[in-house]
Amino acid sequence: MVSHAHQGTTSSALTRLSVNAARLLGIPPHGYAHLLGLAPEHLNDDLCRTPAATGIRIAELTTVHTPWSELSVLLAQQSSIGTLGVWDYLITSAPTPLEGIRDASAYFATVADTGTDTLQVTEDGEHITISHVNQADLTYEAACAIRAYALGLYQRRLGEAAQRRIVPVHVALAAEAPRRHDALTELYGTRSIDFEAPDSSITFLAGDLKTPNPHAQPGLSTVLRRHAEQTLATAIPLHNWLDLFRAALASADDETTPTLSAVARRMAVSTRTLQRRLDEHGTTWSDEVETVRRARITRLLHTTDLSIDAIAARSGYADARALRRAVQRWYGTTPATLRRTGHHHPDSAATGLSDLG
Template sequence: MNEGTISAHLARFLVDSVRHSGTSLGRFAHLPDLGPEVLRDDLTRVSTPSALTLWEQLTLTEPGSAIGALVTGHAPIGTFGLWDYLVTTGGNFIETMKRAVDYLELIGDPAGEKLQTIEDGKHFTIRHATGSWVPDVVEAIGFFSLGVYLTRARAATGRPVVPLRVALSHRPPREHRQLIEFFGTRNIDFDAPFNSITFHDDDVRAPLPKAQPGLEQILMRHADLTLAASKPVLHWHDRFRAILATAIHEDTASLERVAQRLAMSPRTLQRRLGEHGTNWREEIEAVRQRHTMDLLRTTDLPLQSIAARVGYSDIRALRRAVQRWEGQSPHTIRNTLSRLRKTPVPGTNIR
């Protein structure tokens, strides 16, 4: 039921992180599930594409950085709602983390996020994987996830736990030093097969200092009720567009794949689109147009990067599309915007 969505708690955190980065939230006004009235309701579920738009903005604000891990320093226990308390309540951190894996849906997208715990008697490893979206966004989410597990391990145990090893399936960022300081170790492997964080068994098997017997059972019952009562914000057509936007990010935007995500046949999807006065080709075009123009007008990304992000094979295809939509080239659009930003507003110099 909650596939393709994240919790309101995580969405609020991302919105606050974008706000603190200095970005105006007005540029997200077109996203119907990021309004304050939506985010105030803990039972609402925000579409994953809306969340990815926020992540993308964070990576554009701090390009090439470890922003995903560093923002977790501003996420105390309780930021992610009930999931946080499941992670920090129980016999020891291994037990609570296994429970957190079972209830990952409380915070993230069960279709896009995968968690696994591994024990060998000496070490405890948490392995994480996310979707195949824009590389910068995937990297940020990977850093963020490992940062969350570390901060929750420290909060649960009440000790400054230091991981034995951190493995990241990305290239070293420019701020490698910041990652060393954040994780507290130089044992950080890059270009690894998986994202993972490994703790010494003694650190995570010790009894938790604030454990209350029986409380975890109450929390799990509450978690089951919360998931059953959760409600995605978007209506059918908006949800379709959200899923389509994610598919374009993942380069899997086929009619069959999107229909499968919506739990319907391709023929039924085409019929439903026809009932809304549109079709598959027009919907692909609309999502690409909105994302392309947003990136052109609000970022300095090279055209090659924009083309890759919106699913075009090369810059020429992007240029043809922008010319068709706007009647002018991407270069002209950016030059016009640059001149407008430099033009003083009449009357502003009057004293």
Template sequence: MQPHVNEGTVSVHLARFLLEAVRRSGTSLGRFARLPDLDPEVLRDDLSRISSPTALVLWEQLTLTEPASAIGALITHHAPIGTFGIWDYLLTTGGNLVETIERAVAYLECIGDPAGEKLQTTEDGPHFTIRHTTGPWAPDVVEAIDIFALATFLTRARAATRRPVVPLRVTFTHRAPHQHRHLVEFFGTRTIEFNSPSNSLTLLDEDVRAPLPKAQPGLEKILMRHADLTLATSRPVLQWRDRFRATLIAALHEDTASLDHVAQRLAMSPRTLQRRLGDLGTNWREEIEAVRQEHTMDLLRTTDLPLQSIAARVGYSDVRALRRAVRRWEGRPPHALRQPTARSR
């Protein structure tokens, strides 16, 4: 397997799943039509790789639609085996769960962004633990992705073993919600700990070592060869300008939107980045202003997020800076741009 050849992208299977989850939430998909890597032709190609910032836009919409519902776990009810392509079969085909989970971790790139997602497995006596971390995005988006990752492993473990596997313990780095009934129902245990050092799912040895009922010796090698071929022939959709914009959007989410940092993410010097932008008739300041404006207007017109939250999401230090920027762009204050339809969602 070639590691990290698809940095900054996720599989088209994951993108299709997230887009469908957004559609099921009742949100119009029209606002996503402007995103070049969500074009229907792109989504029909199993070798397409979708930019991580585009995937984050979809995650953000899901958290805005269902802000207190443990959406990361709930959407997995609509993800039967095969939803995530070859990765699903790597995770459910083999001698036992120890083998399949470790293989799925090694081939994380088949579903997610190898630069943004990290998975680790450990064994401690009779316990087998999976740990997950993602990038420093907006807190509610990070929480949804962390829950989704652990929930996906559990649904696949249950499908592979054909048993109602119940974890010994589930932990999250996030603070406890006002109620976590949905999480208790999904994971099947009340032993869910918050404010923990890691996001983890701990399974019992008797579950992870039990022979899988449909094991077919040798099939996993065929699947691994297919996964290698898929990764080697996959195609990131975005061209250079779009990749730059996607990287800049991600940096704004991470609060690291400096010229040096973005240039480093694009594997070039700051001077080369400035020259490339100049060749396109633009510059760093104009690009960062354009991205902030586009994202701000989108959030103001389609969500009820407080101004403080919007300011943080688009990289402004406080609400006053956001208000000044909106007046500069639109000649009106932020509240004048909010639409009644956003409040009624």
């Protein structure tokens, strides 16, 4: 379910949250606006996944200007339902809060970098503990803010699922005690907070999380899990310049047959510079366009009843015969067979664009 390509990235929604917090706290944008993934066409596109390093840098800049405990509270306050997309609704739409947080753990990759962060749910008799482990390479204060925020976010979503505030029986933070606890006491609704714990966790009474959600709808969780899987399958991880180019190419392909000049304009470079950068990354314009076409054609064959002629027209081929030759070259079979079997050659995932669209 989780591709290795997703690791090292987080959802653009999570990055937008960090950017908004930095803005509210008056952090000068010149310190982070240049970071990879923060261009509006990427930051505001829910298909794009921004580098985890970008979010880390914003958190580090922010905690230079404000205590980590206050940042964690601000992030939680700004995380209204829907801010983090389908992940939010996995929790709030489940039959019980416990089932919802288990789904959130299973699909944690839709928001976080699962290469460094994990969400774990442990049931022990009358208590249920939700742990957040963060092993990213970041400053101490930024790590504290992220861990404290994560626990506050889980508590908020569980309360939204139950339609009432759920107060934990205990909170443990992998952080030294700040000078003032007021912000954290307000965040969690309890003074039962231990510091310098091995891992950050929040513990609830099992009864609070096993009570049926008042507005749960039968079957909705299944739909949301499928949507979460689709979100991961269509995500565009941005790790480097080549990823940015491929995101621009995919966006241009959604509108019309992409051209070199159009994509160069999107990336604010000359066509010559664009071709040189592609050469530096060991690829060419024609190879990248063909990969986009392959992804589009495969998707249309598997998910629509469009005729071969219609798919050829949508994909920039002169006619169905040209499309058939291309499919034969890629997969060693015909479009009709590919559509009927739903299978394709394993090498089709070899390039970064094979799963786009």
